[in-house]
């Protein structure tokens with residue numbers, strides 16, 4: 340990393356160095372953490388992308404049969420939904436993890452993939468993103484919200500994970516898959532299919548009326564905030580809007596901001612109609628195709644507060660039961676509790692804390 344590529348402290352967005360004439364498969368890569376991360380990472384690797392799998396569990400890594408780059412964090416035996424354990428393992432081994440990423444993942448934009456409801460990916464994901472951004476890399480996130488039928492522990496982890504993730508100012512696009520919306524594995528496939536279709540737009544969809552180039556795809560994916568991508572057959576704008584609403588992502592907020600709408604439009608679908616339904620973006624990039632499919636990526640969206648409120652509600656509703664269960668084994672600690680969630684995870688520093696100066700400072704924010 341050259342000094343010029345290092346982020347300045349006041350920059351809100353990651354720098355995306357231009358590597359012209361590169362295939363998207365060299366521009367974008369993935370670091371897949373934990374089991375869900377690994378499952379999605381495999382689908383990207385099958386499509387020819389570079390993926391590094393990181394896990395605290397050798398058993399989880401062993402399930403990835405055709406993975407090229409796997410890294411087992413030494414001493415890790417899985418984190419059994421314990422985020423703290425995962426964080427400590429990453430902190431103790433960070434130099435080697437960073438070296439692994441540096442040698443295996445050479446891309447302009449890297450997405451860290453992890454579930455928010457488990458231990459390894461949820462604990463390691465946000466901290467890893469923060470540390471990698473600090474090294475001057477452009478980093479986005481692909482994460483998963485647990486379904487409402489999942490355990491309270493998954494919800495506690497998810498809430499804490501999003502509290503950390505949404506505090507990181509320099510992240511690129513953050514795709515939030517929602518396990519409430521469909522079956523897990525079909526969510527994985529439909530997301531990866533749609534994401535890959537979007538990356539192929541510059542090569543496959545060319546129109547005299549307008550083109551989308553690779554720089555515009557990268558610009559869309561570099562926007563901070565929530566993002567979603569769909570690729571569906573659509574004969575008119577209403578069908579595309581329905582596809583966006585029916586997608587397996589966390590729902591778009593009612594009162595939202597939006598930065599980019601980038602789309603290859605089929606006949607009958609228009610950008611003004613999409614803007615009317617989605618919101619006025621800062622910029623749009625569009626091309627057209629005669630395949631009857633509209634591929635659309637919306638980025639720079641507000642994080643899904645209402646969905647995260649549902650996650651919080653499930654924790655809050657079960658507060659008494661959990662407290663009762665925990666007091667049976669940890670009586671003294673729970674009696675001292677003032678704030679329920681703070682007691683389950685260590686307190687976070689105040690939002691106005693000064694910008695961290697070193698890796699140690701960043702790590703200590705997460706403990």
Ligand SMILES: Nc1nc2c(ncn2[C@@H]2O[C@H](COP(=O)(O)OP(=O)(O)OP(=O)(O)O)[C@@H](O)[C@H]2O)c(=O)[nH]1
Pocket residue numbers: 372373374375376378379395399417418419420421453454455456457458459460461483484485486489493516518522523524526527
């Ligand atoms: N969409 C989707 N969700 C998944 C998948 N696998 C697990 N999940 C969800 O992810 C959460 C559990 O995260 P995992 O990735 O299994 O956990 P981990 O990061 O390996 O952490 P530990 O095993 O606890 O150390 C739960 O909310 C699951 O429903 C998957 O392939 N796709």
Ligand SMILES: [Mg+2]
Pocket residue numbers: 373374396399417418457459
């Ligand atoms: Mg696991």
